[in-house]
Amino acid sequence: QVQLVESGGGVVQPGRSLRLSCAASGFTFSSYGMHWVRQAPGKGLEWVAVISYDGSNKYYADSVKGRFTISRDNSKNTLYLQMNSLRAEETALYYCAKANTATVKLSYFDFWGQGTLVTVSS
């Protein structure tokens, strides 16, 4: 069965960096696009970024463009999110989610991880 396990969350000061990981299993990781989605406490879902199956295409939400970088290592079945210059308002549960297709546009999220909590606070 599909499993997505996020890690790397924690407490970080404003302006600092953090790298999240998402370990995938139960499917052919290298054949599917992958997304990051976040959810602030008590708030709705906010899409963050997506990467195609081979890493050749990446798209970002305007709110994180230039500060966050999505990447993947297909040899390790792992998705990453490098977050720089973090802001207090980016405190949230960060989910990785599997896309239903190899490419990214028009994909939907057919499986989600449990999330990893990032708290940005001094």
Next chain:
Amino acid sequence: SYELTQPPSVSVSPGQTASITCSGDKLGDKYACWYQQKPGQSPVLVIYQHSKRPSGIPDRFSGSNSGNTATLTISGTQAMDEADYYCQAWDSSAVVFGGGTKLTVL
């Protein structure tokens, strides 16, 4: 930027039909999806490409999308359907979520 608008809350009696709307400019020209999220849990896909149901999703869940509005319909609503529901679509190169609707079954 593109926006999807959902009502913050919808209430329904058990066994009745619940309808949750999602509005956006020319949304009917885009593929709309719906996710269910129960408290403390990750979201679950319930409808994709306007009206298709993933395996394991009960057939009381259905979807439609036309004009500027996508609608998630739950027929014969059960207590277990109480959750937050989010619509989602693509606009250009970005994913957009609606603000979410809390469905209360009372």
